[in-house]
Amino acid sequence: MAIGAGSMQQFTFLGPHHFEWKEVPVPQLENAGQAIVHPLAVTRCDLDLYIANGSIRMRDSPFAFGHEIAGEVTDVGDNVCTVSPGDRVIVPFQINCGTCANCLTGLTNACTSVPAYSAYGLAQSSGREWGGGLSDYVLVPFADAMLVKIPDTVSLPVAAAISDNASDGYRTVAEPLRDYPGADVLIVGGLAQSVGLFAVQAARALGAKRVVYLDFDQDRLAQAKALGAEAVMTRYEPDLPVDHQFLVTVDASNLPYGLVHALASTAPCGVCTGVSAGVQIMDGLPLFEMYMKGITYNISRVHARAEIDSVLECARCGHISHQDVITTSVPFSMAAETIADPDSKIVFVQDQPS
Incomplete structure (x- = not known):
């Protein structure tokens, strides 16, 4: 050129x-x-x-x-x-x-x-x-x-x-893991493709005992597994069962039911961080459950x-x-x-x- x-x-x-x-x-x-x-x-x-x-x-x-x-x-x-x-x-x-x-x-x-x-x-x-x-x-x-x-x-x-994006993934887990050293981390992956994977890397590097990565995309799941996460094929649907609760969760799905699942999977007094505002207005957020459990939901640009x-x-x-x-x-x-x-x-x- x-x-x-x-x-x-x-x-x-x-x-x-x-x-x-x-x-x-x-x-x-x-x-x-x-x-x-x-x-x-x-x-x-x-x-x-x-x-x-x-x-x-x-x-x-x-x-x-x-x-x-x-x-x-x-x-x-x-x-x-x-x-x-x-x-x-x-x-x-x-x-x-x-x-x-x-x-x-x-x-x-x-x-x-x-x-x-x-x-x-x-x-x-x-x-x-x-x-x-x-x-x-x-x-x-x-x-x-x-x-x-x-x-x-x-x-x-x-x-x-x-x-x-690498800094965005890092900040989703850095401060929560300072507050909860060694905590298990759940990353609800999806449309924020690389941010979720960078969050996996950061969680591993910063001492998370266990990192679970959910996604509906086989290639990203394979990447997450190679990065050290437990990779679980997941379709984000209403009433998706919550198998385990985590003190640190990340919503990188950019999808309504992905966000709901991340919030529902956040343990009492835990922290969930959202990395996008693709879900602008929606019904079904578990606000009462969040209130009763006392969880913190952070959503912000990096x-x-x-x-x-x-x-x-x-x-x-x-x-x-x-x-x-x-x-x-x-x-x-x-x-x-x-x-x-x-x-x-x-x-x-x-x-x-x-």
Whole structure:
């Protein structure tokens, strides 16, 4: 993909199963605290699959795509202290300033210096186009707050996954297992394909005595078993029996009866964490049972920048092999043909010069 003078190639969403590489202006530094990054590896977020195939409807207005980014710094402003041109870095998918009250307390998904829900590759969420990972370059507006150097022992695909989904899976079990060391963990897998599998890895690494993974997909079940979980084929239906109760549960199903089963399987005073809001309004939530048992249900977007350092350290030390969740590697140039493939986790890698 040749770059014209002052322009670059950007992978652009036009509609379900409809993407194009468009020529757009190369981003420029706008102040002394910014940086430019050349993406080298971009993993497909679980959400991206459903935007790409039309399961999640977006408006017709085009936007840059891809938000799990690892790359190389190409330019920095005069006030940037933490990275230099040539550094390999993780670019957190959410935009955060690092200095507002929310950022300072670790609530980096709710930075007040930018429009709510600001992120790469998801312009329709915030109403502002921040660019996308499947591009030649991205502008990082708060370089010192956002960018994280990648250790030599961590691959670019793994680093890209840590920018969102791997960190999301980690946070579902990290705090609950600090409160309940060695607890059994139930992960109700499904449409948040890779997040559920990353949660399996994190639970194993963080000392869960037993990890049970439910799903209706044979390939993901095989992956979960290979990652050390007890994998159980499960169809999420009304009145699904609860065989065991767990102090730590995760709903990665993104399905109504999967959520109900996760909540019903949470032991008294336990914690259930949901990783998506696909179930927006529904009857049948076991609220009275939750109240009587005193369980906590957490549902939130991940605070990506606040989680990255811990997850990256697990990757650096070899405690978690995130690469084992990545199923497919394809060049950027094949993104249009493969973006809607049903694989658990795809990584797009920058095409090598011919």
